Amino acid sequence: MTLTELAQSPASAVALVASVAVDADAAVVTIEGEADRATLPVVVGALARAVADAQGPVIVDLAQTTFIDAGTVRAIALASDLLDDRGRRLTVRSPSRLAMRLLEMLRITHLIEGDPVVTT
Numbered sequence: 001m002t003l004t005e006l007a008q009s010p011a012s013a014v015a016l017v018a019s020v021a022v023d024a025d026a027a028v029v030t031i032e033g034e035a036d037r038a039t040l041p042v043v044v045g046a047l048a049r050a051v052a053d054a055q056g057p058v059i060v061d062l063a064q065t066t067f068i069d070a071g072t073v074r075a076i077a078l079a080s081d082l083l084d085d086r087g088r089r090l091t092v093r094s095p096s097r098l099a100m101r102l103l104e105m106l107r108i109t110h111l112i113e114g115d116p117v118v119t120t
Contacts, residue, residue, distance in 0.1 A: 015039060018046035020053070027054035028093075032064035035072040043072050047079040051086075058083060059113070063094035073102040080111055 016039035017032045027050040035043055050058045060076055062068065080090040092111045095103060103109045 016042050018042045020046050020049045022054065023059070025056040026059050027056070028059045028061055030061045030064065031068075031072075034067040035065055036067060036069045037071055040071050040075060044075050047075060051079060051082055055088075057089045057091065059091050059093050061093045062096060062099050065096060065099065068096065068099045068102065070102050070105070073099065073106055073108075076111070077106055077108050080108070 015034040016036075017030075019030050019032075021028050021030070029046045029050050031043060031046070033039070047058075047060075058079065060079075076090070076092065083090045090111060091113045092099070092103065093113050095112060100109070100112075103112065
């Protein structure tokens with residue numbers, strides 16, 4: 001097995017579950033486990049389902065995320081841009097301290113529910 005095949009292997013996504021559910025009028029994408037380069041396709045798939053299958057806002061719930069990398073946060077930002085183009089909104093719920101730092105680095109803390117004031 002090559003490294004490319006290993007990276008594309010479904011076994012590499014075992015450490016993460018991403019689900020989409022409808023809560024009131026919003027689609028909620030819940031990410032549980034380690035969101036990293038190996039599991040990015042799982043996250044992107046869930047975000048794509050939420051964008052395509054729902055009509056209202058999308059909430060990305062990170063409460064059960066044990067690790068998140070910059071690639072995953074970038075995918076969330078891209079989904080937000082796509083939704084903005086469609087007149088919809090994406091928000092992030094319950095980001096960890098690491099996720100907060102990544103959101104700050106990418107200058108997208110405005111996506112956090114309640115739009116908290118971030119101190120330096």
